Amino acid sequence: MDTLATLILIFVGAALINNFVLHYFVGICPFLGVSRRVDTAFGMGCAVTFVISIAALLNWTFTYFVLRPGAPLPAWVWAAAGGDPGTQVDLSVLSYIIYIFVIASSVQLVEMYVRKFFPPLYRSFGVYLPLITTNCAILFACLEIMKQMQDPTKLWGLHEALTLAVGGGIGFTIAISLMAGIREELDLCDVPRPLKGAGIALIVAGIMAMAFMGFTGVDKGVHEALSALLR
Amino acid sequence: MLTTVALALAAGVLAVLAIAMGYVLGWANRRFHVEVDPKVEALLAALPGANCGGCGFVGCAAYAEAIAQGSTEVSLCAPGGASCAQQLADIMGVALEESFPYRAVVHCSATTDQRLQRTEYRGERTCTSANLVAGVQGCIYGCLGLGDCATACNYDAVHVVDGLARIDYDKCIGCGACARACPRNIITNVPFKSERMLVVACSNQDAAADVRAVCMVGCIGCKACMRAAPDLITIEGALPSINYDNYDPTDETLQKVLEKCPRKRVLFVGKPTEAELAAVAHEELPEPVQADFKTTVDDTEWRG
Amino acid sequence: MPREQPTALERFINGILPENPIYRQLLGMCPVLAVTNGMKPAMTMAAATAFVLICANTIVSLIRGLLKPHLRILVFTLTIATFVTIADRFLAAYVYEMSKQLGPYVPLIIVNCLIISRCEICASKQGVGVAVADAFGMSLGFALALASIATVREILGSGTWLGLPVLPAAWPGWGIMVLPPGAFLTLGLLLGIAEWASQRRAAGKRQEGGTR
Numbered sequence: 001m002d003t004l005a006t007l008i009l010i011f012v013g014a015a016l017i018n019n020f021v022l023h024y025f026v027g028i029c030p031f032l033g034v035s036r037r038v039d040t041a042f043g044m045g046c047a048v049t050f051v052i053s054i055a056a057l058l059n060w061t062f063t064y065f066v067l068r069p070g071a072p073l074p075a076w077v078w079a080a081a082g083g084d085p086g087t088q089v090d091l092s093v094l095s096y097i098i099y100i101f102v103i104a105s106s107v108q109l110v111e112m113y114v115r116k117f118f119p120p121l122y123r124s125f126g127v128y129l130p131l132i133t134t135n136c137a138i139l140f141a142c143l144e145i146m147k148q149m150q151d152p153t154k155l156w157g158l159h160e161a162l163t164l165a166v167g168g169g170i171g172f173t174i175a176i177s178l179m180a181g182i183r184e185e186l187d188l189c190d191v192p193r194p195l196k197g198a199g200i201a202l203i204v205a206g207i208m209a210m211a212f213m214g215f216t217g218v219d220k221g222v223h224e225a226l227s228a229l230l231r
Numbered sequence: 232m233l234t235t236v237a238l239a240l241a242a243g244v245l246a247v248l249a250i251a252m253g254y255v256l257g258w259a260n261r262r263f264h265v266e267v268d269p270k271v272e273a274l275l276a277a278l279p280g281a282n283c284g285g286c287g288f289v290g291c292a293a294y295a296e297a298i299a300q301g302s303t304e305v306s307l308c309a310p311g312g313a314s315c316a317q318q319l320a321d322i323m324g325v326a327l328e329e330s331f332p333y334r335a336v337v338h339c340s341a342t343t344d345q346r347l348q349r350t351e352y353r354g355e356r357t358c359t360s361a362n363l364v365a366g367v368q369g370c371i372y373g374c375l376g377l378g379d380c381a382t383a384c385n386y387d388a389v390h391v392v393d394g395l396a397r398i399d400y401d402k403c404i405g406c407g408a409c410a411r412a413c414p415r416n417i418i419t420n421v422p423f424k425s426e427r428m429l430v431v432a433c434s435n436q437d438a439a440a441d442v443r444a445v446c447m448v449g450c451i452g453c454k455a456c457m458r459a460a461p462d463l464i465t466i467e468g469a470l471p472s473i474n475y476d477n478y479d480p481t482d483e484t485l486q487k488v489l490e491k492c493p494r495k496r497v498l499f500v501g502k503p504t505e506a507e508l509a510a511v512a513h514e515e516l517p518e519p520v521q522a523d524f525k526t527t528v529d530d531t532e533w534r535g
Numbered sequence: 536m537p538r539e540q541p542t543a544l545e546r547f548i549n550g551i552l553p554e555n556p557i558y559r560q561l562l563g564m565c566p567v568l569a570v571t572n573g574m575k576p577a578m579t580m581a582a583a584t585a586f587v588l589i590c591a592n593t594i595v596s597l598i599r600g601l602l603k604p605h606l607r608i609l610v611f612t613l614t615i616a617t618f619v620t621i622a623d624r625f626l627a628a629y630v631y632e633m634s635k636q637l638g639p640y641v642p643l644i645i646v647n648c649l650i651i652s653r654c655e656i657c658a659s660k661q662g663v664g665v666a667v668a669d670a671f672g673m674s675l676g677f678a679l680a681l682a683s684i685a686t687v688r689e690i691l692g693s694g695t696w697l698g699l700p701v702l703p704a705a706w707p708g709w710g711i712m713v714l715p716p717g718a719f720l721t722l723g724l725l726l727g728i729a730e731w732a733s734q735r736r737a738a739g740k741r742q743e744g745g746t747r
Contacts, residue, residue: 023715025568029648032564066244074240081236089237091244093624096642097616098248104609105252109259116263134612134646136565143639188359194731195723198561202723209716 005226007163013219014167020137021175022209027137031176032201034131041180045173049166051132052141054110055103056165059142060158062102063149067095070152092146099142107132137172141165178208270322271299277318278308298323333405333420335389335398336500339374340432343394345447346370357382362414369445372434374417383412400426400502425480427501429473429488431456436468448494455491460484471497540661543668550672556649557680558729563649567681568718569640574697577685578678579633583626583641585674587618588650589667595658596666602659611654612645619645649673687721688712 018024021031027048034044066073074089083089111129115122132138144164148156182204191200274295297303298319305319320326343349348369354360358379361367367375376394383389388402389409396409396418410418417434431450435442439451452469463478463485464471488497541549556562563584570580591614595602602610623641626634634641644650653673658666689695692712694702711717 025565025715025718026643028564028568029562032561073244074237077240078236081232083232083236087233089233089240091237091241093620094241094244096620096623096645097245097613100612100616100645101248101252101609104612105256108256112259112263115265134648134651136643136646139643139646140639143642147639188357192727194734195727196730199723199727199730202719202726206716206719206723209714209719210711213714213716 003159005223005230007159008226009219009223010160010163011167012222014164015171015174016212017215017219019171019175019212020140020168021172022205022212024140026140027135027172030131030135031172031179031205032198035176035179035183035201037184038177038180041176042173045169045176047129048132048135048137048172049169051103051107051110051129051135052138052165052169053162054106055099055138056141056145056161057158058102058106059099060145060149060156060161062098063095063146064155064158067092067098067146068149068152068155092150095146099139099146103138103142137168141168175208175212179205182208268299271295273322274298274319277315277322279315332423333407334400334403334423334428334501335405335407335409335418336421336428336430337374337380337396337398338417338419338430338432338434339372339395340496340498341370341373341395341446341448342392343376346373346394347445347447358412359414370435370442370449372415372417372436373446373449375415379412379414380409380418383408398500400500422475423501424475424478425501427499428478428480429485429497430500431471431473431496432498432500433494433496434470436470438469442469448496450494450496453493455493456488456497459488459491464488540665543665546657546665546669547672550669550674551676551679555676555680555729556673557677558726559733560649560652561726562652563647563677564722565643566640566647567684568715568722570637571681571685571688571718571721572692572713573689573695574682574685576633576636577681579626579630580637580640580644581674581678581681583619583622584644584647584650584677585670586622587615587644588653588674589670590618591615591650591654592658592666592670593663595654596661596663599659607655607659608651611651611659615650615654616645649677684718684721684725687725688717692717 014020020026021028030044030048035041063071065071069090069092070088071091074091078087078089079085107129111122114129141164145156145161148154148160179201183201186200186204195203275292278291278295294303294307298305301323305323305325306316308315308319346368348366350366350368352361352364352367354364356377358375358377361375361377374395376391376396378391378396380396381389381391385408386402386404386406388399388404390397390399396413398409405420407420410416410420415434421428421430433448433450435446435449437445437452439453442449442451450470452466452471454466454471456471457464457466460482462474463482464473466472489495489499550556554560557564557567566580566584570576591611594614595611598610619642622644623634626637626641653669657669661669686696689697690701691709693708694700694704694706709717712721
């Protein structure tokens, strides 16, 4: 049950405590750009969550088998080439290139698939998919997962990686939907001209970030509650 | 040796990845190919791209797709106007039916002084907020005059003068933003079959006595207009409404309706006619007074 | 009628203030908010972005004849990823502490909309000289914007500038400024000021044009 506790902690951490948008500042461009109406914002959030999960899945697989220190494939090739088993071939320098390539290709594939087989879905969410390729949030999730796979003794498994990804995506959806709701109301307000648009949106985001800071320490509380519950 | 193997492995991994994804994407391109109607591209190019939503679709792209599917008319784009409608019709290969520009019409004509039972409103200066409060003015149907429509207009065509929203028909393009912004829904988009159209300039649906208590100029529901032009005007509640599909600008009954209305609430609105322009054209503008510097104090003799 | 392409000098000057990447184009906001809690991280990030932008612009400009239209974004991204890897390894080797502080934001330069947009708008269409000038201009503008935000946040948040104390020790240090909310609020207010300044200038130009 320790695994379940860890997973819940990772999920709550990614979604609320260390919210991708409001704590780590990734995904700001769609956060400011697509958050005018709640339905489009929610659509963007769902699309991001979907893409993050796929990207995390593929990139975890790559990292596990090829890119981390001590990965099976380089170790096998090194042994086959008759190398000294004391040293390792470390391919982690290729990480960024491979991550972004995998993200771009998988987004392209998903877009083509959705466009062909789910036209109504494509009409509502599909237009955001090309935007998501350059979305920092996807790459950031992959980088966080990579960070947790550097130590061969405490390696993150696929379940932890996916929980982080889905949690991050859901946190992004929460933040962008809240922002959209607030901006819909702001449209009716008398905002000073220089602040209209991005200015007031950022100030509102700052206040939201302050509010989300209230979640600090929730992970400790959840951890204690879960330990008591699952004992 | 470590370096060589590392380099070779890196190059190998990248090459394999590139070739594999290349194959997969190529296969996917053929397998998931979607027929895109080239007409949609052409239609989209012809549309102004303002994404104003005036046509009733989410954006120009949605409208272009709807036209390509044949599910809507080509004449719905207000900012594009007649030239755009003609281009769209040419691309689709249809004949353009005669269509008319839509313009906004405010169905209220009472200025602040003409509204009765007003109270001093100290709340948020928006119509949406004032509409939520009871008792700002006697008439619960008419214009509040706080300018949500003027704020919504991107073309500077709506102004609130004397507490009443007025449309500048030289600038209005009929996008409908003001109509959507009005919380009392008294602005509608009317097809302007001529430069000036007969409209009902009141929205009060109450009976005569109640109307007179709240407004000095509101429609009292006497039905004189309906009797004068039964094909054109119907009465709902105590308020007339004009059927613009049957509207014919050359019909003489329009003038009769205008004359018959005792409160003069069925009016012509639109751009000023040539007759009106001509009526004021011959008036001489007063000459600006030129200062005659011979009479300044310095030159005045002091006859002490 | 095709417009005349801007010259190298025009591109350079454009990038600094008129088309400032952060205040006017609103691109590349993620690193702006994340690394501006001090001047040192901000300048390191500006230097790294400048390196990547200049190199990427150069390479893309050199290979612009070979780009297939539907693959160009992917090619830009891979080129940028290569240079970001180089920059990241360089920082980790020579300024390890700073690299740890910047954390995941150096690799996030890959998806910085600014670099991809400069490759698309300028480098893929014009020669190496113009592309490099454009990169220099944009980098300078980016650095200036980062410096302005970092100055505000660092001075108000810790009373220091570039690590040197500038406010008396009695200054309590507004902790909120170095935390995420401070980033959003500072950027929002500075954007408001920049917008106000440009609206004033535009109104001034309109005035002149009207009375002429």
